[in-house]
Each structure stands twice: as C-alpha cells, then as structure tokens.
Amino acid sequence: MRKEFRELASPESVHETIESLDLTGDPKRVPLRAARGRVLAERLDAPIDVPGFDRASVDGYAVKARDTFGATETDPVELDRVGTIHAGTEPETEIESGECVAISTGAVLPAGADAVVMVERTDERDGRVELRTSAAPGKRVMAAGTDIAAGERALGPGTRLTTREIGLLSALGVSEVPVVGAPRVGIISTGEELVRPGKPLNSAAGQIYDVNSYTIAAGVEAAGGTVERYPHTGDDYEEMERVLRQAANECDLVVSSGSTSAGAVDVVYRVLEQEGELLVHGVAVKPGKPMLVGEFENAAYVGLPGYPVSALTIFDTFLAPAIRRAAGQPTPRTTTITGRMAHRERYSEGRLRLLPVGLVESGSDETRAVDTTASDDTVSEIGLDGELLVYPVDKGSGATTSLVEADGVVEMHPDTHEISTGERVEVSLFSPAVRPPSVFGVGEDDPAFSELLDRIDRPRYLGMGSQAGRRRLRNGVVDVAVITSGTVSTAASADEDDLESSLTAALGFEATLLGGWTREWGLVVPAGNPADVTGLADLVDRKLRFVNRTTDSGLRATLTNAIDALAAERSESPQACIDSIDGFEFAVRAHESPVQSVRDGTAAVGLGLRSTADRLDVGFVPVGTERVFVLAHPDRTDKDGVTALGAALSAAGVGINTDSTAASAITDADSFDDRPGYDRL
Amino acid sequence: MRKEFRELASPESVHETIESLDLTGDPKRVPLRAARGRVLAERLDAPIDVPGFDRASVDGYAVKARDTFGATETDPVELDRVGTIHAGTEPETEIESGECVAISTGAVLPAGADAVVMVERTDERDGRVELRTSAAPGKRVMAAGTDIAAGERALGPGTRLTTREIGLLSALGVSEVPVVGAPRVGIISTGEELVRPGKPLNSAAGQIYDVNSYTIAAGVEAAGGTVERYPHTGDDYEEMERVLRQAANECDLVVSSGSTSAGAVDVVYRVLEQEGELLVHGVAVKPGKPMLVGEFENAAYVGLPGYPVSALTIFDTFLAPAIRRAAGQPTPRTTTITGRMAHRERYSEGRLRLLPVGLVESGSDETRAVDTTASDDTVSEIGLDGELLVYPVDKGSGATTSLVEADGVVEMHPDTHEISTGERVEVSLFSPAVRPPSVFGVGEDDPAFSELLDRIDRPRYLGMGSQAGRRRLRNGVVDVAVITSGTVSTAASADEDDLESSLTAALGFEATLLGGWTREWGLVVPAGNPADVTGLADLVDRKLRFVNRTTDSGLRATLTNAIDALAAERSESPQACIDSIDGFEFAVRAHESPVQSVRDGTAAVGLGLRSTADRLDVGFVPVGTERVFVLAHPDRTDKDGVTALGAALSAAGVGINTDSTAASAITDADSFDDRPGYDRL
Structure with a gap:
C-alpha cells in the first residue's frame, strides 16, 4: 500500500521551497530574428552612433546656414547647386560659401554644410537654387549619435524583447542577442497504461492516452521553458533511477506526474528520498496532496498529481510562476475577475481548495440564481445585474473534458466550509485571453444541433x-x-x-x-x-x-x-x-x-x-x-x-x-x- | 520629385479595405506538440470513448454491487478475492456472486463487477475481504464514455488551442491537429542604404542598419503570421516588379516599408498601379500619409512609411488586427488605460494623429504637472492622485530610441487642436504586458550611474x-x-x-x-x-x-x-x-x-x-x-x-x-x- 503522507506542507511554504530552487537555464546567444519574447541576459550599450553620420531629415538642399540668413518668401537667397546626394551614397564634394547640393532624406550631409532647407521652400532653375527661407545651423539635420550615441546604455539586463526592442537592436546592428536561457524542463511520464496519442489503444487492457505529458509540456512552453521528454517508465526502481538521473543531468527541472499504475509514484518517492533530497511531500491543497518537491543531481524535481485537471492546477499554481521567473518572463497581468456563485458549494477538508469553475454572463437585465438551500422546487431570485455567474466544474475522477469546460479557479480557504449561492467570488482566469462563452447551453445531445453550434463563435x-x-x-x-x-x-x-x-x-x-x-x-x-x-x-x-x-x-x-x-x-x-x-x-x-x-x-x-x-x-x-x-x-x-x-x-x-x-x-x-x-x- | 498624394483615405475606410482583403493562409495539420496557440480549422468530434472502458476511480475492490447491500461498519460483508487488476492490464476473470478482485485506480472493471469499494472501507485477510460499506451499482466507477463519448462534439471550429485543449486532444489520441493556416507575409525591404544587422556599416556613405524588416517581421509573428523575407531592391522598375511578383506568388500578404532612397517608393507605387490594383494611396493619419494598400497577383499588398516608429504604428493600427483575424488569433484584451497629460500638446494638421507616449506613475500622494500655458517659470499644480502621467515621445526624424521610450499611443482626432496639461487621455498600450517603468529619470549621463541602473527592475x-x-x-x-x-x-x-x-x-x-x-x-x-x-x-x-x-x-x-x-x-x-x-x-x-x-x-x-x-x-x-x-x-x-x-x-x-x-x-x-x-x- 502507498505511504500515507504525514504532514502536508502549507501552500506558502511550497511556494517558498520552489522559489529557493534554481531553475535558471544557461544564458545563450540567439539570432536577432529569434529574439522576440526572450529576455536580455546582460545590459547592452550602443556599439555605434545612430545615425552614424549627420543625416538630412527631409528632401531639400544642404547649405551653409550662414548663407541663408535673411532669406524670405519675397526676398529669397540664391545659391549654386554643385551636386546631388542620395541616401546610401558618399558625398563627393565639400560645399563652399554660395553653394548647395540637392540632398535626399536620409543622405549624408556633405562637408561644409550644416543645415538643410526643405524642397518645398525652394525653386531650382538652371543649376541655381532659390531658397525662400533661412535655416539655423543644424536645421533639418539629425546629427550623428543624436538617436543614440556609442557607449550609451541602450537596454538594461532583464529587458523583455518585444517588437520595439528588436527595432532598436537592429538599428544598432546587433545580429546576435545575449538572452536569459530558457529553463530546460524534463518531463517523465509514468504509467504502464499510458499510450502516446496517435498510437493504437487497447482499451480492454485499460490503456489510456497520455495527457499530462502534453499539457505540462504546453504549460512549460507557455511559461518560457523548453521541454525534453523522457520515455515512459514502469515501477522498477533501477530503471526509474536511471531515467531520473539522465533527466536531472540534462535539465534544470524534472517534472513527473502521478500515475494511476500502482507503485510508480512510490518508486519516484523512494529514488528521491534515497538518492536526492525530498523537500516537500504533500501539500495542503485540493487537488495536490500527492505533490513532491525535491532536488536530484543539481536539478529541481517536482512531482504532480495524476489526474489531468489536478496536475495542471498544481502546475499553474506552483510551477508556472517559477518557470516564468527563471525565464525572465513577466507575470501575466492580473486575470482575476469577480462573479457570483450560481450554486452553493460546500467543502470541509481543511485544505486550500482550488475549485475549477465555468463562467456565464447573465443578461443585461436582472437575472436570478437558485438558492439550493431552499427546497428543491423553490427558486429564490437573487439580484444580478448583467454580472458573471460562476459555477463549479468538477467532474472528478480524472475527466479531461473538465479541462476545457472550466474558465478559471476559485480559491476556497481551508476554513471556508461553504460558498453560498449569489456570494461574490474572485475567479483567477486560466489566462488573460479567457472570455466567458458567448452562449452557454446544457441539454439533449442532438447531432444536427451539435453541427449548428459550429456556426456560432465561442459557444x-x-x-x-x-x-x-x-x-x-x-x-x-x-x-x-x-x-x-x-x-x-x-x-x-x-x-x-x-x-x-x-x-x-x-x-x-x-x-x-x-x-x-x-x-x-x-x-x-x-x-x-x-x-x-x-x-x-x-x-x-x-x-x-x-x-x-x-x-x-x-x-x-x-x-x-x-x-x-x-x-x-x-x-x-x-x-x-x-x-x-x-x-x-x-x-x-x-x-x-x-x-x-x-x-x-x-x-x-x-x-x-x-x-x-x-x-x-x-x-x-x-x-x-x-x-x-x-x-x-x-x-x-x-x-x-x-x-x-x-x-x-x-x-x-x-x-x-x-x-x-x-x-x-x-x-x-x-x-x-x-x-x-x-x-x- | 515624388508624386503628391491627392486625397488621403480616412482611417475607417482603410480598415475596411484591409478587412476586405483575404490574408488567410491554407489550413494545415500540425503535430499535437506544435499545436499550442494555433486555432482549430474544423470541428473535432471525439473519435473514441474516454475512458474507453469502465474504470475504477479508486484503489479498492471491484464487486457486484448487489453483494454489498446491507454492509455496515459493524456488520460487514465478506467476499472471496479472486484476483488483482492493475491499471494497464486486461482483467483475466469475470467475477461471480460472492467474489471480488483487488483493483487499482484507473484499472479496467472486470466483467461481472459493477461497483468498486474503496480500500479504506475494507480489510483483507487470507484472501477474504471484509467490506464495511455497501455500494450502489456504478459507485466509484467511471463508465466508458462518461468523460466524452465517441461522436460527441469535442471542440468547435475556431477554438484557440491552449494548454487545456491540448489536454483534451491528447486524451482523444489526436496526434495531428487541423489548424487555421498562418498568413504568410512577405517582407520586402527597399533602400540602397540599408544594411543587414551583423554586416559592416559604411557610415560615410550614409548606410544605416535595416530596422523595419526586423520590427515588421517580429510584429507579423506576434500577430500569428509567418514571415518570408525578400532581398533588398533598388529603384529599378523591372527588378522591383520581379521581386514583388515572386513575393506575391509565395505569400498571402506582401509588405514593404517606405525607403529614404529616392524613387524606391515611387517604383513600388508604379508597379502596383500598372500591374496590380491600387486601393489606397495615402491615409489621413499622422504618421501614415504614404501608406499604400493594394492587390497584386492574388496577394494583398501594404506599403508602410519609412521611419521605424511610423512603420510600426501603422502596422499595429491597420495590419496587425487583420493578420490576427486571418490567423484566428484573439484580439488582445483591452489594453487601454487612462492617464493625464503632463504637457500641453498642440496639433493642427487635420489628420488623425497617433501620438507615441511614455507613462510615469505619479506618487501615491497628490503630485503636480506643469501647465505650460503659464509663463515659463510658473508651475501650476494640478491635482493628481497616484495617477498615470502621460508625456509625448516624439523625437521624429526616424529616431529608433523612440521605439523603446514609448509605452503606447494617444489618438488625437483631426479636429483636436490641443490636449491641455492635466487633461485625461486614453492610452492604447503597445501590449497588455506593458507597464510603466518602476522609476523614470532624466538628466546627466554618467557611466557609473548608468551601470547602477542595471540593479533596478524596469527603470x-x-x-x-x-x-x-x-x-x-x-x-x-x-x-x-x-x-x-x-x-x-x-x-x-x-x-x-x-x-x-x-x-x-x-x-x-x-x-x-x-x-x-x-x-x-x-x-x-x-x-x-x-x-x-x-x-x-x-x-x-x-x-x-x-x-x-x-x-x-x-x-x-x-x-x-x-x-x-x-x-x-x-x-x-x-x-x-x-x-x-x-x-x-x-x-x-x-x-x-x-x-x-x-x-x-x-x-x-x-x-x-x-x-x-x-x-x-x-x-x-x-x-x-x-x-x-x-x-x-x-x-x-x-x-x-x-x-x-x-x-x-x-x-x-x-x-x-x-x-x-x-x-x-x-x-x-x-x-x-x-x-x-x-x-x-
């Protein structure tokens, strides 16, 4: 029989333990094209002046500013045009007093010139240019290094590289970017009954498709980690030790999820206890009792519960924030919304409960929610004004459809025994992109109706x-x-x-x-x-x-x-x-x-x-x-x-x-x- | 000289024109591991029952429910244990009345059994099992197809595949997922003066690094598109036509950005007008006047302004939403926040202005903002209560540092001539992840101080x-x-x-x-x-x-x-x-x-x-x-x-x-x- 968990760790202490583990990957250099979404590992100073030359800001004529002084619409100044400079070409001549050159936006200001007069304020005839305005020195010129000068701090360490930072890096000519290494996460799936999607399934022998390897891998990648997968293992001690050791040597973090196959979790536990260090054995969270946290061969190890909803809930709560932190990824913007419970929910296990819930928007008028404490047929109306109704989604027993039927989680504290119908609750959405369905229905399954749903957005x-x-x-x-x-x-x-x-x-x-x-x-x-x-x-x-x-x-x-x-x-x-x-x-x-x-x-x-x-x-x-x-x-x-x-x-x-x-x-x-x-x- | 734009299109009509273009990529099948973030191209029904067998929900004994009727703590029922079934193995025996088998969580319920009694309510001695509770038929059993049954609608078309949908797909054994094709976007960079980052730069000849190809590529990828790059082209008509045609044949959308090199934009314009269809030539938005929209060889074409901030602003405003829509990606959650202008900003060009702005959080106490309408040395205090101050970031002239010094954009409508100091404005953040800097400073550059900034998060x-x-x-x-x-x-x-x-x-x-x-x-x-x-x-x-x-x-x-x-x-x-x-x-x-x-x-x-x-x-x-x-x-x-x-x-x-x-x-x-x-x- 399985070991009974002696004392469950508090959620806070598990967060602290996980924070104390080093999940950081090695810094690496990535090509600029692959740098979006990564995090700068070190401060980056400008290696060059941008622009690298005094640059015309408009199409017009490069002049000595002094030559233009006094020019007006009615009393223009005339200069000799001695050349033309296009962007991307080197000026051939230096201009002398009384001269100008035609210049394109972005072209190099020639020696001798210190201003540009825009073409709209000029007229050119037979090599003579009439300037109808004066220009101060520096006018319509972007001086070398004005945008950023060599040696200036361009981006600080820890900067997340969005489209915009990519722009500055390219302007600086940076083609390889030093970024914070993504934590490498090894995923071990345990359980003889697990079959890889795409392979044939022998249901009579109790085989099921492996879910946790895929959800956890997707979760790791979403949090900024990279995934290595390790083959299924049975409950043989030597084999488990070998796989754990290989994963620990190749990764910063090793994750396995509980298996329904007898013994596999016990074997992981024994390997950890004997060959590594076990830091947490069970957490006072429902679901999450069987969570393990430890260290093995310089890698961190976390064991998740076996049921997909439980595994993902514990991953999202404890592990995803740590992976994001190690990857330098930002904590997602607050994704908590308030709604009212549509049902009474009771609970008395004395552990923090993370209750998966679905959301439904009530109409814009007052709507009602049933008070299930009243007798079965009495509907007591509760005033709701276009609010969100929150209903528990808890099929239990490892149902995978719960994964997609829930929108977020409500925390029930250990000393909360009941949330009443209509009570306000905070829902932590699974992601900021989560929105309640456009329409929520329950009832008879009907093949034609089911196809009709395809015509509707987010039912x-x-x-x-x-x-x-x-x-x-x-x-x-x-x-x-x-x-x-x-x-x-x-x-x-x-x-x-x-x-x-x-x-x-x-x-x-x-x-x-x-x-x-x-x-x-x-x-x-x-x-x-x-x-x-x-x-x-x-x-x-x-x-x-x-x-x-x-x-x-x-x-x-x-x-x-x-x-x-x-x-x-x-x-x-x-x-x-x-x-x-x-x-x-x-x-x-x-x-x-x-x-x-x-x-x-x-x-x-x-x-x-x-x-x-x-x-x-x-x-x-x-x-x-x-x-x-x-x-x-x-x-x-x-x-x-x-x-x-x-x-x-x-x-x-x-x-x-x-x-x-x-x-x-x-x-x-x-x-x-x-x-x-x-x-x- | 360049063609003058005759009549600028309204932003609304440009949105409509771009919406009318078909940017959709071809649907494709991707491996489950690569499906996160993609969008389901077609409805997906469950191909199998999940679970595929009647499954024990707990460790315990599989029984005929009828045999347990009447069992209590004080008056248990005794049955013969005739075997053991682990998860992932096929039951060997059918049980008869008076018999039971030990069964693990997740194992197949043997023929003849219709309930499971959890191990905690039993005692086993010498092959005889005492059950201290009765069980109704179906108790502690997840019947085949209870989670989802073959033929049931699993996920609708257009479903965005997050970690959770990946879980359901893997449970269904789906290893290849039909997803909406990412729009293929061809990026043509025009401009003789542009050099690819990483290559040496000849500043004396007016060369600069190519910025727009990189920012637009990053923007396309962030919006869910894939990028093809086409080599720099000069302003030769035949060459431009050849490259445009190749890009148009290989992509759903072709994007180029204005070039400072004389003529390149004119050449694109002429190719579009003569060989394709020009739909928009100039939009009444600052910056964005030189925007082009057209069709060429069954691909959509959009020409962006040349300055990096302008190019990215127009991309974000007009093109990113269209790419997201074509890719089936959700519109990002509203990323608009309200702040107060720190400076007066005047404007009178009669076009919608998209003003890049930076944000700074004022302290928790009342702070002040200067009223620049007052004489230069008078500071008039404006009540602000821990709010956001908004200041324009507009270096103009193609500065690339503006890219990273701005946090979002304020829209100034064509008939707005001024935003006063302290006036409330709506800021559209560049992304939901944008947060104001932790500390905002301006002043002397000092190498030691600059390094000190590396110690601080988001200065x-x-x-x-x-x-x-x-x-x-x-x-x-x-x-x-x-x-x-x-x-x-x-x-x-x-x-x-x-x-x-x-x-x-x-x-x-x-x-x-x-x-x-x-x-x-x-x-x-x-x-x-x-x-x-x-x-x-x-x-x-x-x-x-x-x-x-x-x-x-x-x-x-x-x-x-x-x-x-x-x-x-x-x-x-x-x-x-x-x-x-x-x-x-x-x-x-x-x-x-x-x-x-x-x-x-x-x-x-x-x-x-x-x-x-x-x-x-x-x-x-x-x-x-x-x-x-x-x-x-x-x-x-x-x-x-x-x-x-x-x-x-x-x-x-x-x-x-x-x-x-x-x-x-x-x-x-x-x-x-x-x-x-x-x-x-």
Whole structure:
C-alpha cells in the first residue's frame, strides 16, 4: 500500500521551497530574428552612433546656414547647386560659401554644410537654387549619435524583447542577442497504461492516452521553458533511477506526474528520498496532496498529481510562476475577475481548495440564481445585474473534458466550509485571453444541433441530457437548454400555436422558445437487420441483447414512454415489460455509442436516431418521432450569443421567435429537414 | 520629385479595405506538440470513448454491487478475492456472486463487477475481504464514455488551442491537429542604404542598419503570421516588379516599408498601379500619409512609411488586427488605460494623429504637472492622485530610441487642436504586458550611474543632460533627475551638511537628495598625449582641434565655468577664450563620442571623464572634479522604484537619505569610489 503522507506542507511554504530552487537555464546567444519574447541576459550599450553620420531629415538642399540668413518668401537667397546626394551614397564634394547640393532624406550631409532647407521652400532653375527661407545651423539635420550615441546604455539586463526592442537592436546592428536561457524542463511520464496519442489503444487492457505529458509540456512552453521528454517508465526502481538521473543531468527541472499504475509514484518517492533530497511531500491543497518537491543531481524535481485537471492546477499554481521567473518572463497581468456563485458549494477538508469553475454572463437585465438551500422546487431570485455567474466544474475522477469546460479557479480557504449561492467570488482566469462563452447551453445531445453550434463563435454546450438542461435552465445557470418532448410530456400534445406557453406550463417555469424540430428514433441493428427486428415488441419478447442510453437522455425518456404505451396496449405493467428487456439498464452516453455496441457485437439492438444509423451505415427500425425544443432563459434572450443561436436556428429552418434578418446572413447553413429523419415542427 | 498624394483615405475606410482583403493562409495539420496557440480549422468530434472502458476511480475492490447491500461498519460483508487488476492490464476473470478482485485506480472493471469499494472501507485477510460499506451499482466507477463519448462534439471550429485543449486532444489520441493556416507575409525591404544587422556599416556613405524588416517581421509573428523575407531592391522598375511578383506568388500578404532612397517608393507605387490594383494611396493619419494598400497577383499588398516608429504604428493600427483575424488569433484584451497629460500638446494638421507616449506613475500622494500655458517659470499644480502621467515621445526624424521610450499611443482626432496639461487621455498600450517603468529619470549621463541602473527592475532613464533633468524634475514629469554641480552653480560651494536645502535653493524648487558623488573630468587626448596637452590653456592658445559635448550636458556647463575662471585669471572675456577654441561648437552626444573623435583623428582633444578615458585606453589630462547629484521629486520618494534606486545608491556608497537596510540586500554592487576618477562627496 502507498505511504500515507504525514504532514502536508502549507501552500506558502511550497511556494517558498520552489522559489529557493534554481531553475535558471544557461544564458545563450540567439539570432536577432529569434529574439522576440526572450529576455536580455546582460545590459547592452550602443556599439555605434545612430545615425552614424549627420543625416538630412527631409528632401531639400544642404547649405551653409550662414548663407541663408535673411532669406524670405519675397526676398529669397540664391545659391549654386554643385551636386546631388542620395541616401546610401558618399558625398563627393565639400560645399563652399554660395553653394548647395540637392540632398535626399536620409543622405549624408556633405562637408561644409550644416543645415538643410526643405524642397518645398525652394525653386531650382538652371543649376541655381532659390531658397525662400533661412535655416539655423543644424536645421533639418539629425546629427550623428543624436538617436543614440556609442557607449550609451541602450537596454538594461532583464529587458523583455518585444517588437520595439528588436527595432532598436537592429538599428544598432546587433545580429546576435545575449538572452536569459530558457529553463530546460524534463518531463517523465509514468504509467504502464499510458499510450502516446496517435498510437493504437487497447482499451480492454485499460490503456489510456497520455495527457499530462502534453499539457505540462504546453504549460512549460507557455511559461518560457523548453521541454525534453523522457520515455515512459514502469515501477522498477533501477530503471526509474536511471531515467531520473539522465533527466536531472540534462535539465534544470524534472517534472513527473502521478500515475494511476500502482507503485510508480512510490518508486519516484523512494529514488528521491534515497538518492536526492525530498523537500516537500504533500501539500495542503485540493487537488495536490500527492505533490513532491525535491532536488536530484543539481536539478529541481517536482512531482504532480495524476489526474489531468489536478496536475495542471498544481502546475499553474506552483510551477508556472517559477518557470516564468527563471525565464525572465513577466507575470501575466492580473486575470482575476469577480462573479457570483450560481450554486452553493460546500467543502470541509481543511485544505486550500482550488475549485475549477465555468463562467456565464447573465443578461443585461436582472437575472436570478437558485438558492439550493431552499427546497428543491423553490427558486429564490437573487439580484444580478448583467454580472458573471460562476459555477463549479468538477467532474472528478480524472475527466479531461473538465479541462476545457472550466474558465478559471476559485480559491476556497481551508476554513471556508461553504460558498453560498449569489456570494461574490474572485475567479483567477486560466489566462488573460479567457472570455466567458458567448452562449452557454446544457441539454439533449442532438447531432444536427451539435453541427449548428459550429456556426456560432465561442459557444459552450454540454450534452448532459434533457433532464440536466431542464434543471439548469430553471436555476438560471444556463442561457439555453435543449429538451425533448419526452421530458415534458404535456408539451408533446400541445397546440402548435401556443407551444411556448404550453411548454412553460409543462416545465413549471418561463422559457422562451428559440426553435424546435422533430427527429425519428428507433432501434439500431446490424446492417441488413439480420435478426429481422420489427419494433419494440421484439425487444420485450425476443430477449435480444439491448443497449440503452443513460437516464438523463431525453431519447431514453421517449423510449420509456413508448414502452409504457406498449404495456398499456398489452395490459401489462410497464415494469414487467422493462424487466423483459435484456440490457435495459446497459446504458451508454452518446448517439454513436449504441451503434458501436451493435457493430462490435456487444448488443443486438440499440436505441438511436435514424440520422445516426444512416450516417454510420447500420440498420434502423423506426419506432416514432420525438420533438426537440431549444429554450432560452427569458432574461438572456438579448444576449449576443443567444441571438446568434436564434439566427442559426432560423437559417436551418427550425427557428421560432427569432430574427430572420440575422438568419439571412447565414447563407450556407444546412436545413434541418434535409437531414434523414429530421423535420420541421 | 515624388508624386503628391491627392486625397488621403480616412482611417475607417482603410480598415475596411484591409478587412476586405483575404490574408488567410491554407489550413494545415500540425503535430499535437506544435499545436499550442494555433486555432482549430474544423470541428473535432471525439473519435473514441474516454475512458474507453469502465474504470475504477479508486484503489479498492471491484464487486457486484448487489453483494454489498446491507454492509455496515459493524456488520460487514465478506467476499472471496479472486484476483488483482492493475491499471494497464486486461482483467483475466469475470467475477461471480460472492467474489471480488483487488483493483487499482484507473484499472479496467472486470466483467461481472459493477461497483468498486474503496480500500479504506475494507480489510483483507487470507484472501477474504471484509467490506464495511455497501455500494450502489456504478459507485466509484467511471463508465466508458462518461468523460466524452465517441461522436460527441469535442471542440468547435475556431477554438484557440491552449494548454487545456491540448489536454483534451491528447486524451482523444489526436496526434495531428487541423489548424487555421498562418498568413504568410512577405517582407520586402527597399533602400540602397540599408544594411543587414551583423554586416559592416559604411557610415560615410550614409548606410544605416535595416530596422523595419526586423520590427515588421517580429510584429507579423506576434500577430500569428509567418514571415518570408525578400532581398533588398533598388529603384529599378523591372527588378522591383520581379521581386514583388515572386513575393506575391509565395505569400498571402506582401509588405514593404517606405525607403529614404529616392524613387524606391515611387517604383513600388508604379508597379502596383500598372500591374496590380491600387486601393489606397495615402491615409489621413499622422504618421501614415504614404501608406499604400493594394492587390497584386492574388496577394494583398501594404506599403508602410519609412521611419521605424511610423512603420510600426501603422502596422499595429491597420495590419496587425487583420493578420490576427486571418490567423484566428484573439484580439488582445483591452489594453487601454487612462492617464493625464503632463504637457500641453498642440496639433493642427487635420489628420488623425497617433501620438507615441511614455507613462510615469505619479506618487501615491497628490503630485503636480506643469501647465505650460503659464509663463515659463510658473508651475501650476494640478491635482493628481497616484495617477498615470502621460508625456509625448516624439523625437521624429526616424529616431529608433523612440521605439523603446514609448509605452503606447494617444489618438488625437483631426479636429483636436490641443490636449491641455492635466487633461485625461486614453492610452492604447503597445501590449497588455506593458507597464510603466518602476522609476523614470532624466538628466546627466554618467557611466557609473548608468551601470547602477542595471540593479533596478524596469527603470527608464534618458541621458538628455543636466538641463533637461532640471526642467523635467521641476515640471513633475520625472521621478528622478541627475544634475551636475556646474548646472546649479551655487550648490557647488554649499555647506555639505545642508546640501539638500542649498540645492533646493539653487534649483528654485524642492527636491529630495538621494545620492551624490564627484567625478574627475578633463581633456581626452590620444594615448601617450603626443601633443603634450597640459590643460585648458592649451585649448585656447594652441588651436588644437577640440570636440565638445552638447549644450544640455552638465559636463559642458562645468567646462564653460572653468573657461570663465581661466578668462578671469587672464582678465580676458570668456567669449574671447571660447572663440579661440577650435571646435568649441563641435559637439557630440555621449561620453564615448569625443574619445572616438580623438581616436579617429577628427579631433586632437575631447571633453571627457577620467573613467571613460581609462576604460577606452586613451590619454587623459585632468582639469577638475565636478559633483553629480541624484534628486527625487518630493512626492515620489515612496515609489518602489525610487526606493530601489536609493538602496542601490547606498549599496554603491553614494546614497544620501536612503534606507541602508534595503541597500544591504544588494551585496554585489561595485562601490563608486573604486572607479577611476570617482569619489564620495
């Protein structure tokens, strides 16, 4: 069994420990073209005068200033033009009193001249130039070294090289720039079950794709480090020691992430304890308990938790700032915003909790958030004025979709046991570029609707099923929910003309109907329907192995309703019918999943849509149609993303209450009723 | 002569024209490791279920849930352990009722099992496992496809791939990612006088280093484009056409910048007009009049002004947003801040002006800004409360140091003729990472002080001379000024004990003395002093060719004072002495410049410091010492950067009124009095 962590270090002490480690890479010289974003390792003085010569600032005539004194528009001075000087050429003559030369902007002022008169104030005829203005010495001339003189401090050490500093460096003729070395970070992925993306996966043997190596590598690069990867290692002590030693000798920092494979973390721990120095073993942060910090062979070592969200959270919190510091990269500008909790969140583990959260902009009008302390059906409205709602995203158990469904983190201090609904919280965004989605929806997954989302900029839609959509829309967390008729049974028989109000009545709360369609559902069978399935009755009577959808799915609700009807026809109890179906509880999550089960022989019949069956070339036995509704929260109908969704629905021929002008701008949308099994309401 | 621009396009119409051009690169596939920062070209559905199997979420025992029903701490259930399953291995057995298998986090749930009981709630003895809790079906199991199921929409088109999306892509096993192609931008540098950094420069022939190719390339890359460079071209029509055509065929956008060499811009213009399509010829923006926009061979073409600051301003304003859009990169978060003008700025050219400005944070207390509309010596205080002061940085004439001395741009609308002192202005920062300098100083250049600046994080110091320092400190624009005793003559003889008040009296305004030192000055001569120069008298009497410093220099003021003294000794007029010096008005800008003139024979004697002469190995004839004072604006003494400067001065042994504790933290500073010619006050 794994070692129990004795005493968890405080987050502050872990920050201090990591700060005390030297992650600095060796300074290096990079070509000017590759210097952008790097940090100057040493002070840089100008090696030359810029400009390197007295330079004409305008097109005109180089003169002896004294010769022009007294010249005016009405009483010009005349000089002999004795030559012409273009930029990039060496003056051939020195000018004497009474003479001038034509000169281009940027050209070298000839010997004898000390000013330039701009061409607009002159007239030239037959080698004689009339100057209609006088010029003081130095006029329209940029003297050598005026921009910067040789020996002047040009840029200080630690200067971050942006486009602008690149400009000064090039003006100085610097072609190689001494920059702070990027910390070299070695990434060791541990875990026998990990497979590199792109390689085939043996799921039956519990293999999964390696996530942490890629996220941590991307995080290291974003923070200004460079990445070396070290091959997967098992839990053999000698092998782990060898790999750790190689990485430590080649890098400034070695990072590994916890593995779910038994023993690997223990082995790293033992190697560190016996061959290096273990400085931190566990930190009082959720997630992050299993964090390790140590030193090994002159390199720093940090062990991160195994779950991707946890690993990245701990990386962002403790390691990224240290890498940025070592790389000389600036701390990103503050990326904290304030919002209100959409749900109550309780917590009592006595550790600092870094809670991943998603954001949704409430409408410009007052909106509401549910107080979940009230009884389940009571919605207590909380005044919010176009603010941000913050909802926890915590699927746990290593879900990788949480990575992209969260926008930032809320810190819950160890002595905070609860954040109430509506309470103000500070959210640390994952990056300054993070913005809340344009529209946030939850509900039924529908292949046509899913494609429609591609027409909208930055939508977030979680296909958690009709039940979840209904709940979250009621609670005012989402902008939009997608719900099937099976979930709101009364609506299925409602008068079309008054669909919205009958839906509202059936749901028990107000909602604005943005769109709706019907889709044909039925039984998915192998191509050619070898078992000759004809309908639901075969499921009940013939013990065909069935694959259902999960309980939150609206399609499953529709199936259940259909079985109820079948039972009523037969004067049987619905439960008896359900119990006769082999695999009614064998549920999978998405439209393609039953098809795959049917294809690989795990099941003979699956629940599905005609459109999915057609697309994936399997057989389909139609059972019925169900209606799908897109409902918006009434306070959010003016939100840009909701309007855009409405327009996209209209463009696809399934919009209701939506602006047809906006829809007409979307010219290339596929109409829903061109899809197999789909139709307008 | 160059063509006059007929009608300048409005900035809005230029934006529209550029928006109408297609800069989009071809979509491409990049390896997952190179995908960070790129933008997804197409929607991506999950190709597999994640996880691909029913997965244990904890270490424990896989069981049939039904077998555990009724188990409690006091009344546990006992099962036979029939095996062990580690992560990454395939279960060998199906479990039957009454059986369980030990299972690791992440391992495959064996057939027959439908729940996991965590190890903490169990005891195992001799193959028998006691379960002290019951488990519902599905408990501690992450079902296949729960994270994301095959066919579900994973990421929409246009998604910017951050660390987090990389995580989801790797979980899905995606090793190559379809991304929006980076716009390919061809950069043509025009101008015979331009030399590539790193190559030798012939200043006498008016050569300068190419700046725009490098800044624009860096700007293109920062905006998400890729750069192709095309060789310098002269002003030959055929050659220009050939290069333009090649660039246009290989790129989505071709950019050139104006050249100071006569004709090159005209040639580009003629090629565009004759062989392509010219859409914009001149924009009503200062700087930007000579901007060109057109199309050539299916590529877009933009011609930028020639001066580096102008080229980059026009690039940032018009081109960078278009490149970002084509690359699918997000518009940077708003980077506009508000400040108050430190000077009055007038303008009357009737074009939108993009005025480069620098920023300085005023102290936390009320500070003052000068109202330059008042008579020159009146300082009218304007209430500012720890705000940002904004001052124009506009050296003009192609200065490249302006690139790094400005922090952003203030837009002056065509009908704005003046921004008053203290007026609120919006500053568009060059990037969100821009921060005002920690300390802003202007004044005498001093080699030892210049090195001291390396100890401070993000200082900005302009070595514009003592006179400029004095002016700007009085006006409340700078935090700190460095001024020589020659500039404040009464202070030179003041009682050391009351230096600050006598300085204040001499300056005519209050200032806090942070530090001071003396430096030995004199005449720089060739090594070995071949002309046997002994002092100032030789300059006056022997017609030695002299090189002076510019009038703003405190060192020159000290020289002038010394000549006054010499004249008094001789009972001559100071002007007569000055007139006798050959080259008194031959002035150069920095400490090393006179040395270079002496070295290259342009002058026989130069004005300089012992420390510079020693360092550059030339001869030195001492004349005297002068005192140098570092003075802070009294309202800014608590500013972090000012405190840090004080500490650094103390660490170097020349601090006054500064915190010695902070100084002691700086352990490796060189003491000023270890430098040749330097001493403490």
